[in-house]
């Protein structure tokens with residue numbers, strides 16, 4: 001397809017958007033995407049954790065195409081539509097706790113975050129929200145207000161939503177510790193900071209909710225220790241504070257469980273999902289308990305395109321395909337293979353690779369800098385999906401792209417993140433791991 005003359009119009013697209021690859025992407029199939037100049041690239045980004053079942057999965061694309069011939073826009077405030085209710089039926093048994101029985105759907109993760117904050121305030125009659133250092137929840141105003149991963153998102157646009165407080169996430173960088181700081185010590189420090197916050201800055205009676213990603217995403221791909229999530233649950237229970245679990249990136253089998261929160265056994269009061277939910281069709285969801293959602297005034301929630309019929313039909317097919325293809329087994333098998341390659345690479349380059357971490361196929365490699373861990377804060381204030389520049393992680397990611405694999409960096413630290421398709425073959429996973437290994441060896445030599 002001759003599309004390259006269209007690139008002339010790239011200058012008419014806002015500079016507020018950034019891109020990590022050159023040229024025009026024209027198609028995607030499974031674990032690969034193609035560009036108009038004939039490049040075929042292995043996609044280890046899944047479009048930032050979205051196309052979990054691969055690009056243009058036949059069953060999912062067909063379900064969407066069929067729905068397009070039925071009805072595209074059955075507006076959710078005008079009538080129920082069939083895929084909406086079918087999706088609720090399919091999701092109900094997959095919830096991490098049976099108390100999660102009341103759904104509503106949106107288009108993006110940010111909108112779902114906004115809705116969860118609005119609902120937490122309405123349901124509790126309290127205003128304040130506690131978020132985590134390093135958190136990413138989106139770029140709309142409320143979501144930005146609870147985002148703490150990089151200043152670039154909100155610089156120059158304050159005031160944001162007031163009443164937001166921050167505690168550290170159990171990640172040694174945030175605790176002034178060393179990489180070998182024990183998990184127990186990290187958890188104890190973070191829970192202590194929460195207790196202090198509730199005693200000194202936001203009284204429990206003013207605090208509506210705590211919002212957390214069970215795997216810190218843009219903040220560095222750090223799984224929360226189960227003891228931390230359990231500690232948050234206990235404190236929330238003690239004070240009537242709601243626990244909002246943002247599974248926009250970690251949900252839908254990404255971490256080797258259907259939802260990452262299952263690793264801790266913790267019950268969310270509100271669970272947010274998006275990205276992998278519809279494998280690329282715009283759809284997000286909020287699920288909570290009827291007792292809480294019933295407190296919303298009728299008509300206070302909704303949106304023109306919220307819970308679009310084509311997206312819901314695609315999401316139903318996602319759930320079916322994940323079950324039929326037993327994708328969780330593939331995630332866990334491929335995860336083991338990926339970890340074994342990356343750990344061997346770390347052992348071979350102890351001066352350059354600081355950490356290999358993650359859950360399932362949400363995996364990160366953190367590099368050290370010559371100046372030592374945590375010394376890169378000046379070099380990294382680039383938005384999500386950008387920043388391929390001067391840092392070691394960025395140079396490795398750039399090298400991978402030159403070698404035919406798209407991969408992203410993340411966080412203000414030196415982190416490369418792996419988000420391959422969940423149904424990737426062992427062969428393609430090995431190919432991606434080999435490209436990464438070659439890139440690292442060329443960059444650090």
Ligand code: PMP
Nearest residue numbers: 108109110136137138217248249
């Ligand atoms: N929450 C988390 C944990 C995310 O990773 C993201 C997107 N990266 C969002 C919220 C925002 O989602 P969206 O970009 O669809 O608005």
